[in-house]
Amino acid sequence: MSGRDYGQKAGSPYAPHTDAETAAMLEAVGADDEGDLFDIPDAVAFDGEFGIPARSEREIRAELRETLADNDDLTEFLGRGHYSHYVPSVVDHLADRAEFLTSYTQYQPEIAQGFLQALFEYQSMLVELTGLGIANCSMYDAATALGEAATLADRVRSTSGDVVLVPEQLREGKRSVLANYCDGADLAVETYPMADGNVDLDALRERAGEDVVMVYAENPTVRGCIEEQLADVGAVADEADALFVLGSDAVALSVLEEPATVGADVVVGEAGALGLPAAYGMGLGLFACREEFLRQVPGRLVGASEDATDRRAYTLTLQTREQHIRKERATSNICTNQAWVALRAAMHAAHLGPSGLVELANDCVREATDLAERIDDLSGYGAPVHDRHHLREFAVRTDQPAAAVADEVEAAGFAVHTIGDHLLQVCVTDLNADAADELVAALEAAA
Amino acid sequence: MIYDQASYTREEEAQHEPLLSEKDETTVDVREESPLPEELTRDEVTLPELSEPEIARHYTRLSQMNWAIDAGAYPLGSCTMKYNPKFTEDVAANPDGAVHPDRSSRSVQGTLEVLYGLQEYLAEIGGMDAVTLQPPAGAAGEFTGIRVAKAYHEANGEGNRSEVIVPASAHGTNFATAALAGYDVVELPSDEDGRVDLDALEAAVSEDTAALMLTNPNTVGLFERDITEIAEIVHGAGGLLYYDGANLNALLGRGRPGDMGFDVMHYNVHKTFATPHGGGGPGAGPVGVVDELAEFLPTPRVRETESGSGYERFEPERTIGKVQGFEGNWLVLIKAYAYIARLGDEGLADAAAKAVLNANYLGERLDLEIPYGPYHHEFAATSGDRDAADVAKRMLDYGVHPPTTKWPEMVHNAMLTEPTEIENKSSLDDLATAFNRAFADDDETLENAPNRTTAARIDQTSAARNPRLSWQALDGE
Ligand SMILES: Cc1ncc(COP(=O)(O)O)c(C=O)c1O
Numbered sequence: 007m008s009g010r011d012y013g014q015k016a017g018s019p020y021a022p023h024t025d026a027e028t029a030a031m032l033e034a035v036g037a038d039d040e041g042d043l044f045d046i047p048d049a050v051a052f053d054g055e056f057g058i059p060a061r062s063e064r065e066i067r068a069e070l071r072e073t074l075a076d077n078d079d080l081t082e083f084l085g086r087g088h089y090s091h092y093v094p095s096v097v098d099h100l101a102d103r104a105e106f107l108t109s110y111t112q113y114q115p116e117i118a119q120g121f122l123q124a125l126f127e128y129q130s131m132l133v134e135l136t137g138l139g140i141a142n143c144s145m146y147d148a149a150t151a152l153g154e155a156a157t158l159a160d161r162v163r164s165t166s167g168d169v170v171l172v173p174e175q176l177r178e179g180k181r182s183v184l185a186n187y188c189d190g191a192d193l194a195v196e197t198y199p200m201a202d203g204n205v206d207l208d209a210l211r212e213r214a215g216e217d218v219v220m221v222y223a224e225n226p227t228v229r230g231c232i233e234e235q236l237a238d239v240g241a242v243a244d245e246a247d248a249l250f251v252l253g254s255d256a257v258a259l260s261v262l263e264e265p266a267t268v269g270a271d272v273v274v275g276e277a278g279a280l281g282l283p284a285a286y287g288m289g290l291g292l293f294a295c296r297e298e299f300l301r302q303v304p305g306r307l308v309g310a311s312e313d314a315t316d317r318r319a320y321t322l323t324l325q326t327r328e329q330h331i332r333k334e335r336a337t338s339n340i341c342t343n344q345a346w347v348a349l350r351a352a353m354h355a356a357h358l359g360p361s362g363l364v365e366l367a368n369d370c371v372r373e374a375t376d377l378a379e380r381i382d383d384l385s386g387y388g389a390p391v392h393d394r395h396h397l398r399e400f401a402v403r404t405d406q407p408a409a410a411v412a413d414e415v416e417a418a419g420f421a422v423h424t425i426g427d428h429l430l431q432v433c434v435t436d437l438n439a440d441a442a443d444e445l446v447a448a449l450e451a452a453a
Numbered sequence: 454m455i456y457d458q459a460s461y462t463r464e465e466e467a468q469h470e471p472l473l474s475e476k477d478e479t480t481v482d483v484r485e486e487s488p489l490p491e492e493l494t495r496d497e498v499t500l501p502e503l504s505e506p507e508i509a510r511h512y513t514r515l516s517q518m519n520w521a522i523d524a525g526a527y528p529l530g531s532c533t534m535k536y537n538p539k540f541t542e543d544v545a546a547n548p549d550g551a552v553h554p555d556r557s558s559r560s561v562q563g564t565l566e567v568l569y570g571l572q573e574y575l576a577e578i579g580g581m582d583a584v585t586l587q588p589p590a591g592a593a594g595e596f597t598g599i600r601v602a603k604a605y606h607e608a609n610g611e612g613n614r615s616e617v618i619v620p621a622s623a624h625g626t627n628f629a630t631a632a633l634a635g636y637d638v639v640e641l642p643s644d645e646d647g648r649v650d651l652d653a654l655e656a657a658v659s660e661d662t663a664a665l666m667l668t669n670p671n672t673v674g675l676f677e678r679d680i681t682e683i684a685e686i687v688h689g690a691g692g693l694l695y696y697d698g699a700n701l702n703a704l705l706g707r708g709r710p711g712d713m714g715f716d717v718m719h720y721n722v723h724k725t726f727a728t729p730h731g732g733g734g735p736g737a738g739p740v741g742v743v744d745e746l747a748e749f750l751p752t753p754r755v756r757e758t759e760s761g762s763g764y765e766r767f768e769p770e771r772t773i774g775k776v777q778g779f780e781g782n783w784l785v786l787i788k789a790y791a792y793i794a795r796l797g798d799e800g801l802a803d804a805a806a807k808a809v810l811n812a813n814y815l816g817e818r819l820d821l822e823i824p825y826g827p828y829h830h831e832f833a834a835t836s837g838d839r840d841a842a843d844v845a846k847r848m849l850d851y852g853v854h855p856p857t858t859k860w861p862e863m864v865h866n867a868m869l870t871e872p873t874e875i876e877n878k879s880s881l882d883d884l885a886t887a888f889n890r891a892f893a894d895d896d897e898t899l900e901n902a903p904n905r906t907t908a909a910r911i912d913q914t915s916a917a918r919n920p921r922l923s924w925q926a927l928d929g930e
Contacts, residue, residue, distance in 0.1 A: 016799065017799060017804075017807075018801070018803040019538075019796075019800065021804060022876075023807055028810065031811075031814040031878055034818075035817050040806035040810050043806075043810060043813050043827070043829070044707055044809060045675070045676045045827045046676055047680075047681075049681055050680055050713045052704075052706065052709045056577040056706070056798050056801070057798070058577065059797050060798070061794050070547065071547060073566050074547050074550045076563035077549050077550070077552055079549075080556070082553050082556070084556070087778060087779075088778075088779060090553075094505075096508060098546075100512040100513070100516075103513070104522075104523035106512075106732055107521075107732075108521040108536075108729050109522070110527055111732070113857075114520070114846075115908065117519070117907065118519055119469055119518040119519070119907045120517065120519035120907075121515070123470060125732075126472070126924070127472060129922055129923050130925060133923040134499060139922075139926075143733075144733075146782075147589065147779070149775070149777060150593070150776075177778065182774035182775040185774060189600075189634075190632075190633050234493065261489070263492075263495055264495040267495070283548075283551045284551040286551075286553070286554050286780060286783035287554035287779020288782045307922055309916040309917070309920050309922050311916035311921075313912070314901070314910045314912075316467065317468055321916050323916040323920060324917055329624075329628065330860070331625070332625075333628035333629060336628075339592045339595065339596060339630040340590070341591065341624075341626050342590035342592065342723060342734045343590070343734040345734045346729070346731025346732050346734065349731075356473055357505065360480070360481040360498045361479070361481050362502075363500065364498060368486060395493060416557060416559075416560060421556050423555055
């Protein structure tokens with residue numbers, strides 16, 4: 007009984023044909039059965055089975071509920087590039103409206119004004135947050151946005167260089183994605199050192215030269231440190247005639263130094279810090295750049311125009327940059343992007359407003375500062391490891407092996423990052439700050 | 454007729470709906486309350502500040518100005534716009550699945566089990582030996598597959614293979630992907646029948662060939678009957694055969710790329726497996742490969758533990774590294790799993806059968822010529838000497854979404870149409886009527902269309918010549 011979905015037909019429940027309809031349609035096309043319509047030679051036809059049993063909605067929901075219940079119920083103090091903040095219910099309810107969720111890319115703008123306007127608004131918010139002239143309407147995630155920035159640097163820089171410089175402290179996965187994008191463009195990813203959690207400016211200055219096409223820095227860094235000499239990093243890049251690409255996220259940007267004022271040419275990062283709950287690493291790639299790179303921007307752009315009645319209307323524009331027109335000379339291969347996540351991020355930003363956004367970011371600084379202090383007070387720990395200001399997260403030195411501490415803390419119900427033999431990393435936000443006392447207690451017990 | 458109060462009461466105004474920034478813009482002094490020293494902060498930030506009711510109205514209004522699969526047919530060729538089963542949203546919203554990717558394998562056994570299950574399903578469906586779920590869209594899957602092919606050739610001391618062959622009728626992402634991966638693109642002309650020209654292929658392959666990228670059925674819906682010979686030619690030259698999974702919906706249960714000689718493929722789960730496109734994304738583009746290529750797949754993948762009591766992540770031995778920062782678009786992948794489970798063998802085969810039946814039935818009812826066949830899940834009709842884009846705009850007035858226009862180029866004024874399995878007969882009849890009426894309307898009517906949509910025809914030239922890409926750029930307009 008539980009296996010039945012009452013009233014649903016055999017075959018695909020989402021193919022609405024009655025037997026009579028199928029018969030009438032087959033007759034109209036002059037076929038005896040559907041198999042006649044397939045022009046697949048026997049030699050390559052498949053007549054086996056996948057062995058996938060069809061289940062009812064109810065069964066699948068129960069199955070997946072049970073399966074996911076096998077995830078341990080941990081309070082996460084995790085960040086390092088994947089951030090979540092409380093997303094108000096209104097975002098789910100509005101974004102899940104079928105008119106948004108089940109729509110396609112806006113190739114017929116006359117009947118897609120709603121989504122186009124929402125994406126235009128999203129782009130505008132990023133223009134405000136970055137201070138740069140252009141933002142596209144999404145990349146897949148921060149890592150692929152960084153890869154796209156490197157290929158952009160390669161296209162727009164007149165120097166013959168082939169080196170992309172990245173900080174020593176960088177998420178390994180991000181570096182790996184970047185390397186995959188760089189390889190095809192014959193670019194080499196090289197590392198510059200850091201000094202106490204910030205860019206080692208002297209070392210960077212020494213390394214930067216004619217062969218460098220791009221300098222990448224993050225604010226905050228992957229360890230949550232706020233960079234203190236960003237304008238100098240920008241100046242070093244500029245002197246080397248290299249693009250200055252800055253990594254950040256939509257929340258941090260609302261309070262940290264404006265990228266445009268420190269000389270950033272491109273801003274990439276995670277815009278899914280807004281609008282998206284913890285989603286196992288699914289993201290929203292932020293990509294903004296200076297206006298002069300307009301024709302070299304990867305991804306879709308929404309622009310304003312007028313319709314035949316002279317009203318303002320929106321449309322995908324400058325599509326000659328894109329793969330469906332420009333093919334192998336396109337600025338990127340991206341087609342399907344993260345538009346719906348961008349919609350969610352814009353809704354969340356609109357709901358917070360500038361005051362809410364700034365308060366949230368400020369709290370991320372305060373909570374990190376407080377928690378680091380409390381952990382530092384415990385014996386067996388030192389925090390923050392770097393003598394810097396932090397946003398959301400910070401590194402912790404452990405006397406015990408860090409992995410053993412993390413295991414013990416996990417057994418007590420908390421997840422933290424292990425980033426070195428004697429290094430942990432802890433991320434605190436509006437979502438887990440109320441469990442900070444318990445985390446501190448668990449760390450104390452594990453020391 | 455939709456009751457559209459906003460446009461009645463604001464008739465005189467110059468926009469369909471004001472922007473958030475036109476409703477409110479507030480400037481906040483960042484430094485006033487900042488816990489940070491002044492030199493580390495910006496001075497102010499200016500953004501809309503709206504109450505929740507205002508936001509609900511704004512986005513509800515925007516949603517009313519948007520076509521969607523739940524509103525009606527979306528027969529965009531190549532795009533496979535299927536109905537997105539609602540229950541898959543519920544399984545994706547399960548908070549137990551809302552975990553961080555840096556959690557220990559031990560603590561996310563449920564997530565890993567779902568991912569493992571999907572890897573297994575996809576391997577079966579594609580006839581592949583190993584699958585990665587990491588690529589976040591079809592094009593990312595292509596990039597992954599071509600990077601894997603490159604790593605394979607390099608490992609065999611054949612890293613000097615420098616060309617990827619792409620049929621002229623292929624999707625733009627194939628060309629762009631090959632270039633992004635550092636390859637020279639060799640464009641392959643079609644034969645008179647609209648399929649791969651074997652002689653041209655023979656002439657194109659060489660010791661420089663790294664791979665041929667192919668979709669099957671191809672982009673006008675034709676099955677590449679010579680697929681066995683194609684595979685022999687490519688393999689004979691030492692190249693690999695890549696399958697673009699965008700058209701897999703036509704093959705479900707009747708053909709598997711792995712059985713046709715393909716070595717590497719991507720799955721377009723937002724097409725074939727009905728996950729919502731969300732206005733352009735997110736999607737997911739898992740990649741399947743034959744055994745010889747498995748060790749090059751992105752890291753991590755998921756497998757059963759040796760004892761069989763659980764699941765673990767592992768790094769393939771000669772992995773190309775990563776193609777997305779974490780482990781892919783989880784919220785999309787779990788919906789694909791649920792969809793496949795809902796349909797099972799029989800439902801998947803039925804989806805393909807009805808998708809092909811629908812395309813053939815619709816094609817039969819059109820007054821437009823369809824130069825190539827027999828086609829499967831989609832066909833490229835031609836509007837002849839009438840501009841396909843104009844015909845499409847006029848179709849909007851008849852209450853339907855038009856097909857993909859002017860692509861592929863092998864069909865003049867192409868209208869590439871893919872109704873998918875979800876339309877019933879009367880919906881297809883309506884579509885045919887809209888097609889035929891629009892096609893029969895006079896030139897002036899076509900050029901002035903659409904008239905019944907939120908926005909009238911939008912000036913593309915002005916948008917591109919005078920780019921205004923943000924409200925800041927509108928400057929009081
Ligand atoms: C034939 C074909 N190949 C590749 C793609 C690219 O897939 P995606 O948009 O998911 O990147 C598409 C879809 O847009 C397609 O239709």
